[in-house]
Amino acid sequence: MKNTKELRTWLDDMNLPHPLVIAGPCSAETEEQVLKIAHELKDSDVNYYRAGIWKPRTRPGNFEGVGALGLGWLKKVKEETGMKTCTEVANAAHCKLAIENDVDLLWIGARSTVSPFIMQEIADALQGTDKIVLVKNPVNPDLALWLGGIERLYTAGIKNLGAIHRGFSTYEKTKYRNIPEWQLAIEFQNKFPDLPLICDPSHITGNREMIQEVSQTALDLNFDGLMIETHFDPDNAWSDAAQQVTPDTLKQIMQDLRIKKETNTEVAYQSSLDNLRAQINVADNQLLETLGKRMKVADQIGALKKEKNVAVLQSKRWNEILGNMILEGEQKGLSEEFVLKMFKAIHQESINHQEKIING
Template structure:
């Protein structure tokens, strides 16, 4: 798949608007406030795929005349909506929607993705943006993009909206930044947009996430804004007023994409060399630890002892974060590292048990 860089307008690209189009007055008033604050790419949910059937699921196609009125009032704006079926695509194209995005619950199902891809075959002038699947599966995300590339869509982009988890987290959907970074590594020219609203789930975290996205050189943000966020029919806690959104975005720092001068680059390269040497030492230590794991595996096998020892694991996961704090390391970070090390230890010992 050969992704081309097609977006050349001002960056970052901000797509904003209410989670849902609720009423004609709510939509037109919100759009007016957004335009007054300098925004020109508007999002609004027409259909809202919800987890529970009794939740507000959007007003449906009755929203299209409202969108038409907004575009007539402000001819320069573009409108983006989510589509989850071929029927949605047909209605969106019929009503001159400018940008379509595929939601996380749809991306997770290749059959649905292919249905939508077939429905937009030959539509070359409209951007198609693909949200990551709800589960952290890079291959599934890439597969969705490949399906749209295969039907000739030239204006492709990806939206990072975080991933569902059963783990306790301050986020509604954990970011797992390494996954979109790997996606961008595979497709350097792919337009990558961050969705702080659905990662955060609450407005007080929006700035932190948006700033990190800009620090990681995302191309834009899709972020929810409502004239009266607390009265929103869906996702009230994560929306901002248009004015508050403008103020937040004005405070975000946009970093340089290249080094300002040769001396700065040389100094940075020197620090990176030190990091490389430290990483070699880390890997050597990790290799020694796993060699000890192999010895433990052999000993357990000889004594016919179970691989997993709960008391030992509880001791490790309890005291390593304590050791980490003394070294000014984040305890949760260290805990996650040891969980991965433990998984690898179990795998190694299982291989030893399965040997003839």
């Protein structure tokens, strides 16, 4: 699979004045709920109405979707509002039913993308379809696995493709439900700049209060659209209540987002500059996260030294590290002066952490 302009034909043909917007409830709960939300969204920027029909949950016993019954509700959405519809598919049977019920866009979830077996089953079931198919990133940060899933679909003759960035699972406690790992999404764009890339801030944040912020970051990084879970009564939603917004909130989010348009040289420059600065912001945040992890390890070393009555400063070890880092830095285009200053500051902070533990 090679990057070509044809990869984004389906999106360009829509000729949208704003980013692609996919919105609707996490889960289709009742016919009344599905239709009520759709009617509240029909006069907004929403291009596709989403609703989860089959809901793969982490643990059994939770609401796992209404099943094929909900496909009839999506049909009514199209009939009553004219909105195009979409839902998640996870196996060949889902694909068959969705196509039979004229769902316009299908997406493949993170738990499915992680399995080449499932992706091949779906690719075989959708072979040659002209439906739009979007692939969410796998739960783990594996770019090859993500691209591999898309390539299976492309090889099956499915040309209307795109990707959804929904963040990655982590055992660490962060402010995100799924850490965005923006650098990986940037690498995705670098490999396939013409493959439409959509951001799912609902699953990245797990918190409706952060959706605006993450959506803006995505647009600053030249994402092509957003998938935002929307419910008229989010707090009482049957699944993922904390990350859903009301239709009115969604409209306000879209109104407040700063959307760049390349209409002349000056705007093109500013757009490129904003994109590069957004990448720097992502890299800076990753630096801070890495340094935080390093200091946690330093704390553990401090506790071990305290237990064994060992001095904080190990000069031989420090000199070895410094020499190695200078060489590594030179290979990455970093001056010796910069590397020395940076690692001396890091080393001093590590000493401070260890001394606090040893003398605490």
